[in-house]
Amino acid sequence: MSDLGNLYKSLSLEIAAVARYREHRDMTADPAFFALFEGLMRNEQGHEEELVANIERLGGDLSEVSRVEAPELPTMVYEGEQIMGQKTNLAMLRADLAFEADATKLYHEFAGQAEDEQVKGLFKELSRAERGHVNGLTYVIKSIENGSHEVRFFCPVCGWAVEFGASPEIGTESRCRMCGVLFALDEKDDDFILVRK
Incomplete structure (x- = not known):
């Protein structure tokens, strides 16, 4: 796929990420999770801005993003150990972990395919950021599972x-x-x- 095609797909993914984190932020009553989802949402909004800037720099058409099939990833995952009192929080966090793991791999692949050096650098940076999200979400999930949250x-x-x-x-x-x-x-x-x- 072309750099523009990968940028369009990535922007669609980031738009979905912002929406999921906004939804999850609004569903939790725990201030720590509220802050986590808000922080992730703001970070993904920054990714959106970087992707838009690169699409515009390459002369792309932002309306193409609406033609990209949005990711069909669950916003709740109820599999795994259930911890009393944390069903919904864990379901959101586990779904977000799967989402971020997929994004990490996708951006790594796109970096390898990129022809434009700035686009390659952007995808490497996005992959690094999503890996950080994976690490953070894993840490939070483990803190719930081991009872330290x-x-x-x-x-x-x-x-x-x-x-x-x-x-x-x-x-x-x-x-x-x-x-x-x-x-x-x-x-x-x-x-x-x-x-x-």
């Missing part, structure tokens, strides 16, 4: 973080340090939920 929720009263520590049980209570409201952990559909006491 500190469970937190946004306080629905004041917006601060309500902390429950690592590996909390249903019924664990915690008081918001800013507004003083007491909350307990409960469970719904294998996800922790916050209940005001």
Whole structure:
């Protein structure tokens, strides 16, 4: 495939990445995961900008991106060890890990195919960035699986973080340090939920 064809496909992939991270950010109640998804989304937006700049530099037509078949990757993966209270967070993180692993390989292949040196450099940099995402997501997933992830929720009263520590049980209570409201952990559909006491 031509450099422009690979750039179009990559831009389509990055647009999908931004959308998935926005969706995942909006689905989590854990401030740490919210920040992770927001950071990944912003990084992918930067990739979009770099791809657009290279498409324009090569005289490409950005409307071609809409003709590229969007990736058919799941946004949730429910396979693997299930950890009490973390069903949805783990499903999102595992799907994102698979997505980023595929992107890493794809960009590596595109770097090998590139004829333009700037495009080759861009694809190498994108592959490196996606590898960083793989490493970060792997670390976060392992922290959940090994019980070291500190469970937190946004306080629905004041917006601060309500902390429950690592590996909390249903019924664990915690008081918001800013507004003083007491909350307990409960469970719904294998996800922790916050209940005001």
